[in-house]
Amino acid sequence: MKRLSKSFHFISGLPRSGSTLLATILRQNPAFHAGMTSPIGTLFSNLVASVSAGSELAPMVSTDQRARLSRGLFESYYADLSPAVETVFDTNRMWTANLGALAQLFPDGKVIACVRDVAWIMDSLERQYQLNVFENTRLFADPAQHTSVYTRCETWANRNGLVGYAWSALSExxxxxxxxxxxxxxxxxxxxxxGEVIKLIYDFLEIGSFNHDYDNVVYDAPVFDEQLGTPGLHKVRKKVAPMPRKTILPPELFEQYGKLNFWQNLKGSGAKMIIQQNSE
Structure with missing residues (x-):
């Protein structure tokens, strides 16, 4: 198959864990394109489903053709990028559930998976919900799912829920x-x-370094967030810095979800993780 003219890498992982922030930082590099979740993941899933086993079109489309059609999604979606852009980072939480496909489509492609203590993810989502209590947010399919903080967290943690799906795909x-x-x-x-984390990401990707400005990192997607009924969901603060706070979750919920951080022990895994080295 003909190789794409641009290199492709991927941003995935858990929600409310910094994927938009990471993409915003990387986009400061004029040789990079990165953004919030793109539609390619959904288009890819629908395409494969429509031309593979179980579809009346399956006999007409070979495996090689499916791969070419899949790569064509990326070529078409990013066709208007400036020639100066050498590397594209496509963001979607479903990429961790499709590493086999990515490996065939992009043999040199790598995935940056953003993670965060699951208890704090739930805390962040609950805060977002409480900021928009007069909105009919699309984070839930029906009113019964958001009657209390307990039902909200349970809905998000469901295996097909906002957090549960991403968690399962990442574990896979x-x-x-x-x-x-x-x-x-x-x-x-x-x-x-x-600064240290971004340098290590560049090293992992085997790309030359770039001088990023962590005091001027700004991003917002008001149109997208408002149609979800979650204004401010993807807004990034100007300065990259920790924002310590107390949780608003009931103690038993915070403890329950804080036990789900499986990546703290990567024994038996070939994945790499950036960890903090304690200085002597």
Whole structure:
């Protein structure tokens, strides 16, 4: 197959864990394109489903054709990028559940997976919900799912929920056959020591360094967030820095979800993770 003219890497992982922040930082490099979640993941899933087993079109489309059609999605979607852009980072939480496909489509592609203590992810989502209590947010399918903080967290944690799906897909990737393509980036470390974390990301990708400005990192997607009924969901603060706070979750919920951070022990996995080294 003909290789794409641009290099492709991917941003994935858990929600409310810094993927938009990371993309905003990387986009400061004029040789990079990065953004919030793109539609390619959904288009890819729908395309494969429509031309593979179980579809009446399956006999007409070979495996090689499916791969070419899939790569064509990327070529078409990013066709208008400036020639100066050499590397594209496509963001979608479903990429960790599709590493096998990415490995075939982009043999040199790697995935940056953003992670965060799950208890704080739930806290962040709950805060976002409480900021917009007069909105009919699309974070829930029906009113019964958001009657209290308990039902809200349960809905998000469901295996097909906002957090549960991403958590399951990440676990699959971390302990799967293509884990060596993964670099896990912790949200707290990214906000506390962005310069060091970004340098290590460049090293992982084997790309020359760039002088980023962590005091002027600004991003917002008001149109997208408002149609979700979640204004401010993807807004990035200007200065990259930690924002310590007390949780608003009931103690038992905070403890429950704080036990789900499986990436704190990567024994048996080929994935890499940026960790904080304690100085002597």
């Amino acid at each position: 990737a971390v302990f799967g056959s293509f884990a060596n393509r993964l670099l896990l980036v912790d949200y707290d470390l990214l906000t506390a020591r962005p």
